Amino acid sequence: MATFSVAFLGCKVSHTDAHGMREALARDGHTERPDGADVAVVNSCCVTREAVRKSRAAAARAARSHGRVYVTGCGASLPGAFAGLPENVTVVRRRSEEAAAFVAGDVGPIACVGTDVRLERTRAFVKIQDGCSFSCSFCVIPLVRGATRSRRAGAVLAEIRRRVAQGHREVVLTGVNLGLFRDRESGCTLARLVREAGAVDGLDRLRLSSIEVNHVDEELVGALRETPTVGPHLHVPLQSGDDRVLRAMGRRYDVSAYLRRLEPLAGFNLTTDAIVGFPGEDESAFRRTLAAVEQAGITKVHVFPYSPRPGTVTAAEDSVPPAVKRERSARLRAASDAACRRRWREKVGREDVVLVDRPGRGYGADYSPWLVDGPVGELVRVRGAEVTQEGIRAA
Numbered sequence: 001m002a003t004f005s006v007a008f009l010g011c012k013v014s015h016t017d018a019h020g021m022r023e024a025l026a027r028d029g030h031t032e033r034p035d036g037a038d039v040a041v042v043n044s045c046c047v048t049r050e051a052v053r054k055s056r057a058a059a060a061r062a063a064r065s066h067g068r069v070y071v072t073g074c075g076a077s078l079p080g081a082f083a084g085l086p087e088n089v090t091v092v093r094r095r096s097e098e099a100a101a102f103v104a105g106d107v108g109p110i111a112c113v114g115t116d117v118r119l120e121r122t123r124a125f126v127k128i129q130d131g132c133s134f135s136c137s138f139c140v141i142p143l144v145r146g147a148t149r150s151r152r153a154g155a156v157l158a159e160i161r162r163r164v165a166q167g168h169r170e171v172v173l174t175g176v177n178l179g180l181f182r183d184r185e186s187g188c189t190l191a192r193l194v195r196e197a198g199a200v201d202g203l204d205r206l207r208l209s210s211i212e213v214n215h216v217d218e219e220l221v222g223a224l225r226e227t228p229t230v231g232p233h234l235h236v237p238l239q240s241g242d243d244r245v246l247r248a249m250g251r252r253y254d255v256s257a258y259l260r261r262l263e264p265l266a267g268f269n270l271t272t273d274a275i276v277g278f279p280g281e282d283e284s285a286f287r288r289t290l291a292a293v294e295q296a297g298i299t300k301v302h303v304f305p306y307s308p309r310p311g312t313v314t315a316a317e318d319s320v321p322p323a324v325k326r327e328r329s330a331r332l333r334a335a336s337d338a339a340c341r342r343r344w345r346e347k348v349g350r351e352d353v354v355l356v357d358r359p360g361r362g363y364g365a366d367y368s369p370w371l372v373d374g375p376v377g378e379l380v381r382v383r384g385a386e387v388t389q390e391g392i393r394a395a
């Protein structure tokens with residue numbers, strides 16, 4: 001038997017893949033141990049230069065304290081990203097659906113112990129799709145993850161039932177480009193999957209990790225609004241609020257289309273990703289991003305200072321100085337903080353149901369963060385008392 005630790009960097013898909021890795025190793029009878037394990041797995045990210053730097057640092061650190069290290073995830077498929085690391089590091093350049101089995105096979109099973117592994121206590125991330133067939137000019141993900149492919153709807157629903165039986169209260173449907181999900185054999189679309197997944201007996205909450213605005217159509221909005229377990233939250237990447245920059249990014253919408261498609265989601269807590277300092281983004285283009293975020297009623301903005309990625313259309317372009325990127329990033333984060341606080345203030349004196357996912361913390365129905373006392377893994381009814389830096393404090 002080996003002991004192992006698994007760390008991940010990056011998005012919810014990386015989180016889901018890391019979880020799959022933990023399950024595969026635990027299923028083979030190995031024991032998870034956060035410190036001092038024999039084997040470390042680093043599920044890496046390469047979406048920005050900084051993400052690669054952090055992934056390399058995590059792998060190098062793990063190589064000093066573990067006998068064997070496996071680097072998996074997006075960064076592992078980026079040529080050269082992990083060159084020069086010590087000999088006990090294995091870079092697993094495989095598609096995500098094969099990586100866990102490869103690592104588990106390489107570590108070596110001691111026995112099939114047949115445990116029904118349950119490693120997360122509250123929220124389960126269930127992958128429905130991987131890869132992306134879009135071609136945004138800045139994005140390395142289609143190169144490292146490949147074209148889109150979907151799981152069968154029946155397999156997704158079976159996994160959700162299994163998660164519910166394990167005691168998970170909430171399921172997050174994850175994918176690289178979720179709207180590309182399509183089970184061609186059964187004809188199941190994302191909207192139908194949302195309805196069927198949301199109706200799984202015993203499930204309290206269902207969320208989508210993120211969705212491109214092109215896929216926010218009438219059918220999906222209907223499913224989100226009419227499925228009682230789906231909370232009023234949606235993460236819809238904007239990337240820029242300037243049409244010229246969006247065109248250069250190879251995004252498939254302009255700002256007015258983005259705003260129009262979100263209109264039917266009035267009342268939802270909308271969150272987004274934005275890239276700051278994309279080549280050619282001047283001050284007025286950046287201000288249009290601030291304006292679009294405000295006009296769409298977005299609260300949380302995940303701000304990514306642009307960095308060129310190898311193999312992409314804009315790999316050789318990086319015209320905005322780092323100091324300008326830092327300054328714009330700070331302004332956008334400040335606007336996001338203010339928008340979050342405005343939404344949180346509306347909850348003072350009102351009731352919500354919070355899923356406690358860590359001691360003292362949890363998320364409400366619309367994914368607003370709450371500070372709350374309650375048993376981890378439970379849904380607790382709360383009333384907002386005041387707004388703090390970190391969320392709404394429950395009375």
Ligand code: SF4
Pocket residue numbers: 132133134135136139140141142176177212
């Ligand atoms: S939609 Fe664009 S940004 Fe998102 S993964 Fe696909 S190519 Fe990358």
